[in-house]
Amino acid sequence: AFFWLVSLLLSSLIWFIAVKASDPNDEPLQKGLLIFGVMFSVLLQEAFRFLYYKLLRKAIEGLVALSEDGCSPISIQQMAYVAGVGFGLMSGAFSMINLLADALGPGTVGIHGDSQLYFLTSAFMTMVLIFLHTFWGILFFHGCENRRWWEIMAVVVMHLAVSGSTFCNPLYVGSLVPSYLLMAVAATWAYLLSGGSAQNVRRFLLCK
């Protein structure tokens, strides 16, 4: 969570500088800067995820060295999961919490002509992002562990795609549907990587 926060900080610093340095009245430029800011932020987030991976790797090595039986008390997969959840929670919290605070007060949604489903779609979008961050965490760490660069690239590309799809808002079909599809893909991928299989699912569903 902290690492996500730091990445957010740096990316907003960049965006802020860019905005201040540019002409505030130029609409398309502002929009362009915003897009640039978003993409840059995504890249920074992934970079920080990588840094976090490095840090955890060191920590695991230290724990292994210290432990009695040569294996660390927490595995890298668990750490991947926790890292993903941390990132997701922080990003979700930052996205939603002001909305929630405003939702407590009086008001009408979309009174100025915006979509009336604002709160609802924000909630769904946030949820899908949190899930995605968790799965991306697992995929990313797995890729780093086994040196499969294409997995890491896939995570980055997916993140960019999801963020990019939000540019379609308020055309919610364009953003929510692809995001959920991507989430399903990431979920199955992460599940398979973590050692699950179709049989496990079937057994689970049939309560064996």
Place this chain on the structure above:
Amino acid sequence: MITFMNNSDSEEEPCNERTSLMSAESPPVPSYQDGLPASEAGEAQTHRKRQTGSSHSPNNAADGNVSDSGVPVRESALENEEEELTLKYGAKHVIMLFVPVTLCMIVVVATIKSVRFYTEKNGQLIYTPFSEDTPSVGQRLLNSVLNTIIMISVIVVMTVFLVLLYKYRCYKFIHGWLILSSLMLLFLFTYIYLGEVLKTYNVAMDYPTLILVIWNFGAVGMICIHWKGPLQLQQAYLIMISALMALVFIKYLPEWSAWVILGAISIYDLMAVLCPKGPLRMLVETAQERNEPIFPALIYSSAMMWTVGMAKPDTAARAPSQQTWDTAEDGRENHRSPSHSDSEILETRSPVPTHPIASLEELEEEERGVKLGLGDFIFYSVLVGKAAATASGDWNTTLACFVAILIGLCLTLLLLAVFKKALPALPISITFGLVFYFSTDNLVRPFMDTLASHQLYI
């Protein structure tokens, strides 16, 4: 404000008897200290130091490596084990400290957000005489710096005073002072707080009920904090008085002065604990020389077994210490001593050890777990509360400061596990908190607001 960790790992040690005897021989490890003056409205912050005479780990003691410079190979292996135990303990203690710090912050933020009273400006404390209602920025800055200087010097003077009192063994005076300050906190501030909360929610309460409630709250609090009481109740009370104190600071410190004071006090903390002639350090060393426990009531401990203040190690202390021993022997990783109902615990345990062990026990195995000074709680909560009160980006800033402070606390505890001596708990957390507050408020907020208005997600 320092954190310190009591590392009596004897509960994992199978041979407790030997351990406790051994630990008595080993030289006292530099204790971890907590310090923090928390106290009356702006009055002196009395620093508390907690001293622990316990050794690092039973392993170390058990092999007598501390006393004689035995076999180097074994020592390093032992050190490793000891470090591992330390780290394991460290992780658990971090969690044990996260919860109370979070609770305190939640209480403060909830109050700030709902009760208007604490965000209204109704005057200032006498410790910050310069007003900030000046027309020019430079003047305002100057005033806040002057306020800070006055406040810090008050704190320094009080700390030195306390150290002198401690050195010259004026225990009664110190006790009286602490009791007076906690009396005021528990009764007066609670009364004000309750009044304001009732006003906010428009709930009527008659005076007899009020008197009854406050009297009970205060009396139980006094007993819990200064004497014996269930651990969790004591922790709850300490959290509440920290929150009350933080609220007072938030209300009565002017804006810029508050931030400058936060910065200055973390620097002061750093110096007071680490410099050889720092008052806090001298206090620790004195207490260490005398092998005495430090005052209760100004330190939050995550797992407890207090022996009361400066109580002589006699029968009163023996029962708790036997309890500690028993818990240890049980082998469970259960730091919390359930309660001070010694009798019922003793019945369920195996026969207690003989006299010598008990009397050695109480010297060291008084507390286990990490201790954090109440002042640390207070200043963390002041930071988060101020962020909640004054940031225009509202919750994002508060959340960011909260995460920053917790990470700082984590790092501090990590350093504590590595260095094993008293460490100031304020600097790292407050630095992170301040950095994140200012940057989130000024940089992240516009970014997030723009994103939210276009409903973009990153």
